[in-house]
Amino acid sequence: MCLAIPARVVSIDDDAMATVALEGIRKPVSTALLDEVAVGDYVLVHVGYALHKLSEEEAERTLRLMAEAGVLAEELEEMAGEGAEAGA
Amino acid sequence: MTSMDTQTRFRTGAVDMTHGGGGRAMTELIKDLFHRHLKNPILDQGHDAAVFDAPPGRLVMSTDAHVISPLFFPGGDIGALSVHGTLNDIAMAGAKPLSLTASFILEEGFPLADLERIVMSMARTAREAGVPVVSGDTKVVEKGKGDGVFITTAGVGVLPEGVTISPAAAKPGQAVLLSGTIGDHGVAILSKRENLEFETELRSDSAALHGLVADMIAAVPGIAVLRDPTRGGLATALNEIAHASGAGVLLQEEAIPVAPDVEGACELLGLDPLYVANEGKLVCICEAADAGRLLEVMRSHPLGRQAARIGEIVEDPDHMVIMQTAFGGARVVDWLSGEQLPRIC
Amino acid sequence: MKYIREFRDGNLAQKLAKAIRQEADPDRRYHLMEFCGGHTHAIFRYGVQDLVPENVEYVHGPGCPVCVLPVRRLDDAVELALTQNVILTTYGDMMRVPGTKQKSLIRAKAEGADIRMVYSTQDALKIARENPDRQVVFFAIGFETTTPPTAVAILQARAEGLRNFSVFCNHVLTPPAIAHIVNAPSEPGEDPVRIDGFLGPSHVSSVIGWASYEPAARDFRKPVVIAGFEPLDVMQSTLMLIRQINEGRHVVENQYTRVVTKEGNRKAQALAAEVLELRKVFEWRGLGYVPDSALRIREAFAEFDAEKRFALSPKESREVKSCECPAILRGVKKPTECKLFGTVCTPDNPMGACMVSSEGACAAYWTYGRKREAVLAAKGAAA
Numbered sequence: 001m002c003l004a005i006p007a008r009v010v011s012i013d014d015d016a017m018a019t020v021a022l023e024g025i026r027k028p029v030s031t032a033l034l035d036e037v038a039v040g041d042y043v044l045v046h047v048g049y050a051l052h053k054l055s056e057e058e059a060e061r062t063l064r065l066m067a068e069a070g071v072l073a074e075e076l077e078e079m080a081g082e083g084a085e086a087g088a
Numbered sequence: 089m090t091s092m093d094t095q096t097r098f099r100t101g102a103v104d105m106t107h108g109g110g111g112r113a114m115t116e117l118i119k120d121l122f123h124r125h126l127k128n129p130i131l132d133q134g135h136d137a138a139v140f141d142a143p144p145g146r147l148v149m150s151t152d153a154h155v156i157s158p159l160f161f162p163g164g165d166i167g168a169l170s171v172h173g174t175l176n177d178i179a180m181a182g183a184k185p186l187s188l189t190a191s192f193i194l195e196e197g198f199p200l201a202d203l204e205r206i207v208m209s210m211a212r213t214a215r216e217a218g219v220p221v222v223s224g225d226t227k228v229v230e231k232g233k234g235d236g237v238f239i240t241t242a243g244v245g246v247l248p249e250g251v252t253i254s255p256a257a258a259k260p261g262q263a264v265l266l267s268g269t270i271g272d273h274g275v276a277i278l279s280k281r282e283n284l285e286f287e288t289e290l291r292s293d294s295a296a297l298h299g300l301v302a303d304m305i306a307a308v309p310g311i312a313v314l315r316d317p318t319r320g321g322l323a324t325a326l327n328e329i330a331h332a333s334g335a336g337v338l339l340q341e342e343a344i345p346v347a348p349d350v351e352g353a354c355e356l357l358g359l360d361p362l363y364v365a366n367e368g369k370l371v372c373i374c375e376a377a378d379a380g381r382l383l384e385v386m387r388s389h390p391l392g393r394q395a396a397r398i399g400e401i402v403e404d405p406d407h408m409v410i411m412q413t414a415f416g417g418a419r420v421v422d423w424l425s426g427e428q429l430p431r432i433c
Numbered sequence: 434m435k436y437i438r439e440f441r442d443g444n445l446a447q448k449l450a451k452a453i454r455q456e457a458d459p460d461r462r463y464h465l466m467e468f469c470g471g472h473t474h475a476i477f478r479y480g481v482q483d484l485v486p487e488n489v490e491y492v493h494g495p496g497c498p499v500c501v502l503p504v505r506r507l508d509d510a511v512e513l514a515l516t517q518n519v520i521l522t523t524y525g526d527m528m529r530v531p532g533t534k535q536k537s538l539i540r541a542k543a544e545g546a547d548i549r550m551v552y553s554t555q556d557a558l559k560i561a562r563e564n565p566d567r568q569v570v571f572f573a574i575g576f577e578t579t580t581p582p583t584a585v586a587i588l589q590a591r592a593e594g595l596r597n598f599s600v601f602c603n604h605v606l607t608p609p610a611i612a613h614i615v616n617a618p619s620e621p622g623e624d625p626v627r628i629d630g631f632l633g634p635s636h637v638s639s640v641i642g643w644a645s646y647e648p649a650a651r652d653f654r655k656p657v658v659i660a661g662f663e664p665l666d667v668m669q670s671t672l673m674l675i676r677q678i679n680e681g682r683h684v685v686e687n688q689y690t691r692v693v694t695k696e697g698n699r700k701a702q703a704l705a706a707e708v709l710e711l712r713k714v715f716e717w718r719g720l721g722y723v724p725d726s727a728l729r730i731r732e733a734f735a736e737f738d739a740e741k742r743f744a745l746s747p748k749e750s751r752e753v754k755s756c757e758c759p760a761i762l763r764g765v766k767k768p769t770e771c772k773l774f775g776t777v778c779t780p781d782n783p784m785g786a787c788m789v790s791s792e793g794a795c796a797a798y799w800t801y802g803r804k805r806e807a808v809l810a811a812k813g814a815a816a
Contacts, residue, residue: 003471025353026287044692046582047552049585055690062688073448348434413478414443415446416447417481417483417484425781433470
C-alpha cells in the first residue's frame with residue numbers, strides 16, 4: 001500500500017506548495033505536512049503531498065549495510081569451500 | 089481562392105449544424121478548409137470516390153479511428169496522429185502505403201480555427217509521408233454528443249513481392265527487436281490530462297514508420313512479424329503475437345529502452361511503462377541470424393536510433409510473455425485489464 | 434532516479450540472496466507476512482521469491498486499503514454518485530472495485546454518474562472550486578499514509594469557506610489490523626495462520642513512527658521489521674527477520690531508516706488528529722469488525738462529512754459467495770486455493786477486491802506469479 005516515491009525539491013512555491021523533480025518530470029506537491037523543507041531536499045511524495053524528508057545519510061548507510069552483508073556471505077562461502085577442500 | 093469572409097470565419101467561427109447539412113456552408117467548409125489544405129490531383133477530381141490506377145501486386149487495406157484528449161499534445165495532434173495511425177497499420181503488413189481517406193465527426197461548437205489547425209497538420213504529415221488524402225467525408229453531431237472532433241482514416245498500400253509478414257509467423261528461436269524507447273506517447277498525453285498535470289520535456293513519438301519498414305525489408309525480406317505497440321503498449325503487442333503464433337516470448341528487462349522521464353512519470357503515477365502507449369515504435373521478429381543486420385539498418389534510420397534486441401521467441405504451450413527482471417527474478421507480463429489507471433497504492 | 438534505482442540493483446540482490454541462504458536454517462520454514470500490498474507488488478514485480486530459498490515463504494497480508502474496504506462502503510459511494518447528483522472524486526485505485534452485483538464506480542460512470550479520478554486531494558478541492566453549484570465528494574480510502582492529505586483538504590476547505598466539498602471517510606489503521614490477524618481464531622475447518630514474523634508497513638510508518646508496532650511485537654512475541662518497498666529493502670528485511678527468528682528475538686527493527694523514524698511525522702499526526710477521530714468499530718473485508726481500527730471526521734468538521742451531509746440508504750450489500758478474499762486477506766489461504774481464481778475471477782472480470790488492486794494478492798499472483806513452472810521452464814529453455 002501507499003505508493004510513495006522520493007523526489008528532489010527544486011523550488012519552494014506559494015501556499016505551502018513546492019515543485020519536485022523526478023528525472024525530467026516536475027510536479028507541484030503540497031508541503032503542508034512538513035515542518036520545513038528546502039530546495040535540494042529529497043522528499044517522499046504520496047498522493048501529491050511531501051510526506052517525509054529522506055535522509056541521504058541513512059540511504060547511504062543502508063546500501064553499505066547491504067553490501068557488507070554480501071561481502072560477509074561471500075567470505076563465509078569461501079571459508080566453507082576451503083573447509084570442504086581441506087576435509088577432502 | 090478563399091474569400092476574405094471565409095478566412096475571417098475560420099479564424100473566429102465555430103462548427104454548427106449547417107456544416108453537416110449538405111448546403112452551402114458545408115460545401116464552403118469542404119472547399120475552403122479541407123480541399124485547400126489537403127490539395128492533390130486525385131482529391132481535386134471532385135468525385136465522392138477517388139479514382140486511381142492499381143499497381144501490380146497484392147494490396148493491403150486498413151482503417152483506424154482516432155479519439156484523443158487533449159486534441160493537441162506535445163509532439164503532435166489528432167490530425168498528425170490519424171495519418172500516422174493508418175500509415176503504420178499498413179506498414180506493419182510490410183506494405184508501401186499509397187493513399188489515404190479521412191472522415192471527420194465534428195461536434196457543434198468546435199472552433200473552426202482548431203479544425204483548420206488539425207487539417208493543416210494532417211496535410212503536412214501526409215505530404216511528408218508522400219501519401220495523399222484522396223477522399224473524405226464530414227458529419228456534424230449536436231453539442232455534447234462528440235468530443236470536439238473524431239477522425240477516422242483508411243488507407244491502401246501495396247505489398248512488395250515475396251514479403252509475408254504476419255503475427256502468426258513467430259517461431260521459437262527468433263529474435264525480438266524494438267525500434268526505440270517505450271511509453272513516450274502515453275506519458276506525453278498524461279502530462280496534459282486534467283487533474284494529473286505534470287511538466288516534462290517529453291514529446292509524443294507519433295511518427296510514420298513506413299520509411300523505416302521499407303529499409304528493413306530491403307535488408308531482410310524474410311522478416312516474420314512487425315507490430316506497432318500502440319494502445320496497451322509493448323506488453324499487449326507481445327501478448328497478441330504470442331497468442332497468434334502459439335509460441336512464448338522471453339524478454340530481458342535490462343534491454344528494453346525507457347526514457348528517464350517515462351520512468352519518472354511511471355514511478356510517480358504507479359504505471360508500468362510496458363503497458364504505456366506508443367505511436368512511432370515497432371516490434372520486429374526475425375530469424376536470430378538476421379538480428380544483427382536488421383539492428384544496424386534500424387539504428388541508421390532516424391526513427392530507429394535506439395533500436396535494441398529485447399528478447400526471443402521460445403517454446404511455450406501456454407503462449408505467455410515472460411520477462412527476466414534486471415533484479416534477477418522472472419515475472420509474467422500479462423494482458424492488461426482495461427486502461428491502466430494512475431494509482432496511489 | 435536517485436534513491437530508487439540503487440535499491441533495485443541486481444548485483445546487490447545476488448549478494449543479499451547469498452547471505453539469506455547462509456543464515457536461513459534449512460531444517461525449518463520461515464513464514465513471513467508482508468503486511469503491505471507494496472511489498473507484495475515488489476516481491477512479484479521483481480521476482481524476489483526467485484532469490485530466496487524455498488523454505489522462506491511470503492504470506493500476503495491485508496495491507497491493501499482497496500482490498501479491505503467492505504462492499505457496503507463501496508455501495509454507498511456508488512449510491513452517492515448515482516442518486517445524489519454529486520461529483521464523486523476518488524483515487525484511480527477505486528474505479529474498478531466491484532460492489533454488490535459487480536457494480537463498480539466505472540460502471541456507475543457508464544450509467545451517467547459524474548465520477549472523476551484524482552491524483553491528490555488538492556485536485557478534489559480544485560474541482561469543488563470550479564463547480565460551486567455542484568456538491569463535490571471526495572471518496573477517501575487508505576491507511577495512515579493517506580490520512581493526513583485528507584485532513585489537510587478538510588482544513589483547507591474550511592479556511593476557504595468551500596461549502597460544496599465533503600469527504601466520505603474510509604481511512605483505516607494498521608496496528609489494530611496486525612493485532613487482529615495474530616489474535617484471530619481460525620474459522621472452522623481452517624488451519625490457523627502461521628506467521629513467524631512481519632515485514633512491517635513502510636510509508637505508513639513514515640507517518641506514525643516505528644514505535645507504533647512495539648506493542649504488537651511485544652505482546653504477540655513476533656518480530657517486526659519495518660521494510661521499504663524497493664526489492665532490496667524487502668530482501669534486507671527478510672534477512673533481518675530470519676536473524677531475529679533464529680535468535681528467538683521479537684522486537685521492532687527498522688530497515689527503512691532513510692524515511693522512517695521512531696516517532697514518525699509529528700506534524701502530519703497532529704493535522705490528522707485535529708480533523709479525525711477513532712471509530713469505535715469498523716468493518717474490514719476479510720477481518721470482520723475490528724475495534725478502534727478506523728477514523729471518522731470529528732463533530733467540529735461535521736459539515737465536511739459526506740456521511741452526515743447526505744442520507745445514505747441502508748443496503749443489503751453482498752460479496753460473491755465463494756470468493757475467498759476474506760481468508761486470503763487473513764493469510765489463511767493462497768489465491769490459488771480459491772475456486773474462482775483464474776476461472777470465474779480474473780483481472781478482466783474481478784469477483785473480489787484482491788483481484789482488482791494491483792497490490793491485491795490475487796492480482797499479483799495472476800499478473801506476475803501465475804504458472805511459475807512455465808516461467809522457470811522458459812528460463813531453462815533460454816539458458
